[in-house]
Amino acid sequence: MIKLLVADDDPVSRKILEKHTSSWGFKVYAAKNGKEARDILSKKDIHIALLDWMMPEISGIELCSQIRKKKSENKYKYIILLTSKDNQEDIITGLEAGADDYITKPFNIKEFEARLKTGMRIITLQHQLLKSQKELHRIAIHDSLTGLFNRREITRIFKERFIQARREKRPIGTIILDIDHFKKINDNHGHQIGDAVLVEVAQRLQGNLRPYDKIGRYGGEEFLVILPNCGKASARKVAERLRRTICQTKFKSNNGAINISISLGGAVTERPNHISMNELLRLSDMALYGAKNNGRNRTGIADI
Amino acid sequence: MTHEKNPPIDYSMALMRTGDDKEFLNELIDLYISDFNSRVSQLENAIMEKDYALILMLGHTLKGSSSNLCLTGLEEFSFQIERAGRNNNLKPAQLALKLLKGEFERFLNFLSLQKRRIA
CATH class of the missing domain: 3.30.70.270 (Reverse transcriptase/Diguanylate cyclase domain)
Known part of the structure; x- marks a missing residue:
């Protein structure tokens, strides 16, 4: 099951996102500020993160940069920034901080669902890639007949x-x-x-x-x-x-x-x-x- | 301003945004109401303390939740608070807060009128 984080200090927005994403089959974790979001990200194996741009403690954009800077992270997290900002410069700032996509609030549910599906495609591809990489590594270090190390x-x-x-x-x-x-x-x-x-x-x-x-x-x-x-x-x-x-x-x-x-x-x-x-x-x-x-x-x- | 001419909530639009789920919309309205007062008292403190960053943040959050529920007036006054915070300008923030509180009262009256009508 794909794990999704909803981080938004606005309880109404959070509730809407939680409801829709749960009904689409995601395992949803909710955070009401950037610090809570960071804690969840460090404890749970989150696949997709919906981060509000402006949040108390740590902003979505800051959190986004922190996630991307984490070198040990080999599992990709797909990040969608939620924002009421829609001018081009802000969008560029968000994408440069490491976001994969953004959606402007209040959003259209159909559009939001379509953007999440894009994220799921990337995550699924990455899982397949990691699985093949792991299998290739296993093959590369073992003797094919005996199963011992080569x-x-x-x-x-x-x-x-x-x-x-x-x-x-x-x-x-x-x-x-x-x-x-x-x-x-x-x-x-x-x-x-x-x-x-x-x-x-x-x-x-x-x-x-x-x-x-x-x-x-x-x-x-x-x-x-x-x-x-x-x-x-x-x-x-x-x-x-x-x-x-x-x-x-x-x-x-x-x-x-x-x-x-x-x-x-x-x-x-x-x-x-x-x-x-x-x-x-x-x-x-x-x-x-x-x-x-x-x-x-x-x-x-x-x-x- | 009468509710008929200018209702504080665009109910049909809000309903559309919640997937035509009346029960869920009512749940969101209750959530908004219960959150509103604590945000406003935080805003009052922020204005007293001249904490412009917090004024901006609270205005922004209120703007977002008002916009989600199509509370047009509340969204507009929240936006004015956010802008005042961004511009480090206390006066417009105080004025917008007063208008925000008035609009909230109007919204509550609107809701109780609707409830009475249904009853």
């Missing part, structure tokens, strides 16, 4: 957490893990089952992390886990939990149950100011390499 996003998160760890002088760790003999799974069972294995591995891994740990798909069958504020012993615990969650339960497929295991390489630094991000990742990768060479289905943690 390589770019997990790398961005790693950078963010690493900077935070440096600032707060807290430990940070990474785990790179890889599905053992994944090529064989694809070769023996087909790519569809290979994909299903990737999806289930991703779900099991994600379900076994702490809420503040982050995981992303780093490569084909490779995953990266970020462990903020995590010591070496905890990192090993997390890695072993992940390993067990994969190897302890067989994967069911149309070709029967499949044994899957993962190898993990972890690296933890207690002093993030003394190491680079890339170095931490390189050490994780080396530890993974060691785990693979030592027989797979195991965890290796780098000595730092």
Whole structure:
């Protein structure tokens, strides 16, 4: 339901506006001065604001400028100024302050309704745009198969957490893990089952992390886990939990149950100011390499 | 001035503005009446204090509500008050306020006459 604010110090005008706009299906909030209007605007998610030009406390035009100056506001508010002024200069002043439209009082109801419909069209378009933008962003940061963060996003998160760890002088760790003999799974069972294995591995891994740990798909069958504020012993615990969650339960497929295991390489630094991000990742990768060479289905943690 | 020749309210026009809803128009008239006295006493204070910005604002608001209800005379005197406030001119504001109060009385008489006629 579109939320509409009526701000007018004239009770008669306010009542008329409230009555008509409610009957047209808006959820209406009323304010009798600019200050009340500002309070409502800050608390309610108002879509359309009808602001009287001259109001006590804060004028409609001032409020209009304040709304437009608010940089954090990503949801557009459609503003219609109500005015008894109708000379061209005043209209220009109003539009320059950020109003989308104006209507001169006393107004013709049919004209007023038509102008509100224009506002609704803009608001609806903006909602659709924001929705698509949100969906595009979701697509841009997630891996389409597993639903985990993609390589770019997990790398961005790693950078963010690493900077935070440096600032707060807290430990940070990474785990790179890889599905053992994944090529064989694809070769023996087909790519569809290979994909299903990737999806289930991703779900099991994600379900076994702490809420503040982050995981992303780093490569084909490779995953990266970020462990903020995590010591070496905890990192090993997390890695072993992940390993067990994969190897302890067989994967069911149309070709029967499949044994899957993962190898993990972890690296933890207690002093993030003394190491680079890339170095931490390189050490994780080396530890993974060691785990693979030592027989797979195991965890290796780098000595730092 | 008689009500017949020059009624204080253009009732048919006011009715049209409220979507031909008599009950709603009566509700608006009651709202106007209950608001009027407090605005006038604020105006009297503003004139006493020579608060021109407030005189302008109150004149403007009264003008708006009078105009919504097609109270032509009340709209005109409110406009004179608004203009006096804008021009920082106390005398015309005092004079217009007196006329405004008189016109309001005339409006109330008109309403009670109408009620008596209907009864």
